[in-house]
Amino acid sequence: MGRKYMNRVLVTGGAGFIGSHLVERLLSVGCHVTVFDNFSSGSIENLASVKSHPRIRIVKGDIMDLNMLNEEFRDVDTVFHMAAVVGVKKYVENPLKVLLVNSFGTYNVLEAARKNGVERIIFASTSEIYGKNKNIPLREDADRVLGPTNIDRWTYSTAKAFDEHLCFSYMKTYGLKITILRYFNIYGPRQESSEYGGVVAIFIKRVLSNKPPIVLGTGKQTRAFTYISDAIDGTMLASEKKEAIGEAFNIGSRNEITILELANLIIELAGKKGVLKPVIEPYEYFYGRSYEDIMRRVPDISKAERILGYKPKVNLRDGLKKTIEWFKKTCKCSAR
Numbered sequence: 001m002g003r004k005y006m007n008r009v010l011v012t013g014g015a016g017f018i019g020s021h022l023v024e025r026l027l028s029v030g031c032h033v034t035v036f037d038n039f040s041s042g043s044i045e046n047l048a049s050v051k052s053h054p055r056i057r058i059v060k061g062d063i064m065d066l067n068m069l070n071e072e073f074r075d076v077d078t079v080f081h082m083a084a085v086v087g088v089k090k091y092v093e094n095p096l097k098v099l100l101v102n103s104f105g106t107y108n109v110l111e112a113a114r115k116n117g118v119e120r121i122i123f124a125s126t127s128e129i130y131g132k133n134k135n136i137p138l139r140e141d142a143d144r145v146l147g148p149t150n151i152d153r154w155t156y157s158t159a160k161a162f163d164e165h166l167c168f169s170y171m172k173t174y175g176l177k178i179t180i181l182r183y184f185n186i187y188g189p190r191q192e193s194s195e196y197g198g199v200v201a202i203f204i205k206r207v208l209s210n211k212p213p214i215v216l217g218t219g220k221q222t223r224a225f226t227y228i229s230d231a232i233d234g235t236m237l238a239s240e241k242k243e244a245i246g247e248a249f250n251i252g253s254r255n256e257i258t259i260l261e262l263a264n265l266i267i268e269l270a271g272k273k274g275v276l277k278p279v280i281e282p283y284e285y286f287y288g289r290s291y292e293d294i295m296r297r298v299p300d301i302s303k304a305e306r307i308l309g310y311k312p313k314v315n316l317r318d319g320l321k322k323t324i325e326w327f328k329k330t331c332k333c334s335a336r
């Protein structure tokens with residue numbers, strides 16, 4: 001690494017799932033790290049291994065508060081902007097919050113970065129911005145294909161796409177050095193496992209609690225799941241390479257699997273084969289009517305491979321095994 005701008009970093013959303021893993025990695029390579037988080041979905045437990053580290057500062061703050069961001073961005077070289085309202089259930093339950101925090105919050109982060117001369121910004125975007133484009137695998141220059149605006153599920157995609165436009169406009173207008181990372185279904189230890197969390201964590205928690213995983217829709221919809229350490233590798237590479245400035249990258253894997261297969265695989269790896277079987281329910285069961293699914297989602301990661309030297313290393317079975325082990329050790333779910 002050894003680049004000056006990596007010395008003093010700030011991670012918005014640093015107490016969240018991806019943010020906390022990133023904070024650990026940044027500390028391990030010698031950075032001074034400020035965590036800026038309002039602890040709405042993140043937690044201090046996520047930072048348990050590093051919270052007393054001599055090079056960490058943990059600040060409770062909200063990205064909607066521009067004054068506070070201005071304070072905290074003084075003397076920061078690199079900002080990793082991970083804070084957001086995340087999770088499909090939140091998009092359909094509180095679309096207004098998703099829209100406002102995920103757009104104005106990012107605007108505030110970019111404003112504070114500009115005013116304080118922050119050298120590098122890494123913005124956490126999402127595979128959701130491609131919507132239901134069927135052109136698989138999805139390349140970075142793919143079209144965005146979205147449903148109608150009365151379907152709340154598209155609020156997150158729209159706000160994050162607005163953010164990407166903001167990033168490109170700030171680069172053009174003010175010369176900020178920004179890299180956009182579009183994460184594809186990241187999973188691993190510390191992923192939110194409540195109904196507001198991601199599908200892998202939700203399934204693992206249910207299976208370890210001896211409850212069948214609930215598969216929505218047909219179960220034939222696919223995703224390409226990415227283990228957290230691979231996502232952090234990609235994030236670090238993006239912050240180190242000057243060729244990454246001004247670019248958007250897919251950060252994901254080629255581990256495509258249907259959601260029904262995922263449920264069965266988790267049952268098998270948790271040692272519950274023959275004991276549990278996935279249950280199929282309509283989408284309304286979880287998300288009400290304001291939902292529309294994306295049937296296939298797989299990234300083309302060749303741009304990240306070529307420019308960043310990114311290479312996902314953890315296959316789905318191994319990643320799931322590690323995640324199941326972590327949940328067994330830590331989560332409240334009991335096998336009884």
Ligand SMILES: NC(=O)c1ccc[n+]([C@@H]2O[C@H](COP(=O)([O-])OP(=O)(O)OC[C@H]3O[C@@H](n4cnc5c(N)ncnc54)[C@H](O)[C@@H]3O)[C@@H](O)[C@H]2O)c1
Binds near residue numbers: 016017040124187
């Ligand atoms: N997990 C994934 O698969 C995935 C996929 C695509 C994109 N992303 C993006 O990656 C980033 C991190 O996601 P995650 O999965 O770690 O989610 P997360 O919910 O665990 O982390 C988000 C963090 O942001 C904090 N936060 C939320 N609102 C805030 C506010 N107003 N001010 C300050 N902090 C606030 C939360 O407390 C939490 O710690 C997000 O920007 C998300 O959109 C994640």
